[in-house]
Amino acid sequence: MQAVAVADPFICQEILHSTELDKRPNTGYWIVTEMMSAHNEPNLVSSESTAYWRAVRKTVAVAFSSSAMRNNFEQICSAGQDMVKVLKGKPPGESVDMFRGLLCVSVDVISRFGFKKDFGAVSSFGGGDGRHDFLDSILLATKEAQEFLKKPYRQLLWFLPEVKKSYQTFRDFQSFMEKLVCDMRSSEPVSEDDNSVSAQLLRCKDPSTGQPLTDQQLVPMASMMFWAGYDTSAVTMTWAMYMIAQHPQVEAKLVAELKAHGLLATPDNPNPPAPTYKQLMELDYLSHVVQETQRLYPAVAFGTSRCSPHKDVYLDNGRLRVPKGTIVWVLTHSLQNSSFTWEHPERFDPGRWEQQGADQASPMPGKARAIIGSMERHASKPLDHPFNIAAESQAGNYEPPQLRLSRVAAQAQSSELEAALSKFNEQQTGDPKAPLPKRWIPFMDGRRSCVGQPLAKVAMLSTLAQLYANFSMELSQAMPDPAGVRAKESLALAVLHPGSSLHMHIHPRLQLASQESGHESS
Ligand code: HEM
Numbered sequence: 162m163q164a165v166a167v168a169d170p171f172i173c174q175e176i177l178h179s180t181e182l183d184k185r186p187n188t189g190y191w192i193v194t195e196m197m198s199a200h201n202e203p204n205l206v207s208s209e210s211t212a213y214w215r216a217v218r219k220t221v222a223v224a225f226s227s228s229a230m231r232n233n234f235e236q237i238c239s240a241g242q243d244m245v246k247v248l249k250g251k252p253p254g255e256s257v258d259m260f261r262g263l264l265c266v267s268v269d270v271i272s273r274f275g276f277k278k279d280f281g282a283v284s285s286f287g288g289g290d291g292r293h294d295f296l297d298s299i300l301l302a303t304k305e306a307q308e309f310l311k312k313p314y315r316q317l318l319w320f321l322p323e324v325k326k327s328y329q330t331f332r333d334f335q336s337f338m339e340k341l342v343c344d345m346r347s348s349e350p351v352s353e354d355d356n357s358v359s360a361q362l363l364r365c366k367d368p369s370t371g372q373p374l375t376d377q378q379l380v381p382m383a384s385m386m387f388w389a390g391y392d393t394s395a396v397t398m399t400w401a402m403y404m405i406a407q408h409p410q411v412e413a414k415l416v417a418e419l420k421a422h423g424l425l426a427t428p429d430n431p432n433p434p435a436p437t438y439k440q441l442m443e444l445d446y447l448s449h450v451v452q453e454t455q456r457l458y459p460a461v462a463f464g465t466s467r468c469s470p471h472k473d474v475y476l477d478n479g480r481l482r483v484p485k486g487t488i489v490w491v492l493t494h495s496l497q498n499s500s501f502t503w504e505h506p507e508r509f510d511p512g513r514w515e516q517q518g519a520d521q522a523s524p525m526p527g528k529a530r531a532i533i534g535s536m537e538r539h540a541s542k543p544l545d546h547p548f549n550i551a552a553e554s555q556a557g558n559y560e561p562p563q564l565r566l567s568r569v570a571a572q573a574q575s576s577e578l579e580a581a582l583s584k585f586n587e588q589q590t591g592d593p594k595a596p597l598p599k600r601w602i603p604f605m606d607g608r609r610s611c612v613g614q615p616l617a618k619v620a621m622l623s624t625l626a627q628l629y630a631n632f633s634m635e636l637s638q639a640m641p642d643p644a645g646v647r648a649k650e651s652l653a654l655a656v657l658h659p660g661s662s663l664h665m666h667i668h669p670r671l672q673l674a675s676q677e678s679g680h681e682s683s
Pocket of ligand 1: 205206218271275385386387389390391393394397459460461464465466603604605608609610611612613614616617
């Protein structure tokens with residue numbers, strides 16, 4: 162089996178928009194199907210782009226429209242609000258596993274917003290033994306599924322006790338979802354004004370039968386909403402906290418922004434309100450912090466894969482042949498952390514997002530000069546990261562478009578630059594004014610991009626806004642130093658986890674304010 166890893170923004174875009182290259186079970190997605198369904202029924206993520214996938218995607222997308230975000234905003238905010246209450250109940254400075262806490266928030270957001278049910282994960286985090294049956298089950302099933310990716314031959318060893326145990330974790334997870342589908346059924350017929358995920362799934366029709374989805378079809382579709390959204394959102398927020406804790410100047414700007422909107426806990430405003438939807442949309446700096454976190458730590462770090470099993474596919478105006486059967490990987494982490502695509506990719510710099518079009522490819526003249534004339538093989542490891550596979554380097558004479566763009570820019574006089582870039586664009590896309598492709602794709606791009614993106618954004622921004630309004634967070638002394646935290650990173654089915662926990666000391670803002678005023682008066 163041949164596989165190619167890609168991190169050139171132009172080629173990534175072509176792959177993601179190609180109708181010839183599609184998701185295929187053999188590219189790792191088979192295990193996602195196994196995990197979600199005991200009957201091999203498709204789910205939205207691992208399905209090929211069939212008529213059935215299209216019908217479900219189109220129906221479910223309604224639940225994630227911007228009007229749905231506005232209309233259900235309080236519900237989306239409520240899990241973050243509950244987490245603030247839980248943390249206020251802890252002793253100041255307590256070391257808390259924020260990764261676990263944010264997993265709980267994400268589970269509750271999806272259950273409340275998507276299924277009009279409260280899974281109660283945040284309250285489990287606040288009390289008792291901290292266990293939560295559903296969260297523990299999905300975490301365990303994900304971990305076991307990862308074992309199959311590491312050792313695909315395990316499928317053949319189904320009779321071994323440890324492999325049977327893995328399959329059992331899938332069945333346990335599915336049984337939670339079977340119960341959820343039972344509850345969904347009890348709400349039928351759905352009311353006309355209900356556009357929640359569960360209502361949309363119940364409305365959906367299988368194009369091959371013209372009938373509503375069966376329970377066996379609904380289970381993996383509902384499961385996918387949790388699986389695709391729970392750890393992706395939680396790890397992004399966790400990495401944001403990890404980065405903010407190391408950049409006090411970023412936290413100071415964030416605090417100033419919250420204060421300017423009346424959202425910060427201060428002695429005059431000890432219980433600040435949760436942001437309104439309008440206010441949340443105006444928190445530009447917070448949004449840039451999240452974008453920059455998603456650049457450095459894309460949740461789906463391993464990206465996505467495509468394959469054309471029966472026909473060669475040609476990319477880059479015929480310059481690149483992808484032989485049939487080759488698996489192409491769009492490596493999000495490499496694309497977003499390569500010095501061939503970004504200035505100082507290693508810096509956590511939310512300010513870079515103030516520039517319009519920051520998510521688009523742009524010429525990197527210095528880099529092109531360095532390699533013009535000598536297309537050496539070179540490894541790109543700007544962050545010495547396990548996922549930074551050298552995807553822009555190629556053997557032979559092939560010059561990837563990002564480097565071609567940089568060379569064109571480097572060779573043009575400044576007065577001719579615009580014309581040279583338009584010409585490049587025309588040669589590349591047929592349209593001199595076409596926007597350059599994206600170099601920031603944490604939610605992916607094209608027809609298989611994340612359908613839950615609007616919910617993820619609103620949930621992450623509202624949770625972080627409420628947490629930072631009330632607390633300052635510092636990496637716990639019980640954790641390794643920041644480099645040690647990164648050394649513990651692990652993959653859970655393509656999603657980059659900060660090991661199994663990330664403990665932070667939680668300092669209430671009101672207490673910090675009174676300490677500061679005490680210092681000033683003494
Ligand atoms: C920060 C949070 C999130 C990130 C970074 C993220 C990222 C992604 C990515 C990269 C994909 C493409 C996966 C692939 O090609 O295999 C994807 C697909 C998907 N995501 Fe998300 N996601 C997030 C949150 C959510 C949430 C909250 C939901 C729903 C509750 C969701 C539901 C889905 C679904 C259903 C798909 C499959 C779409 C399709 O193929 O039609 N995601 N997501």
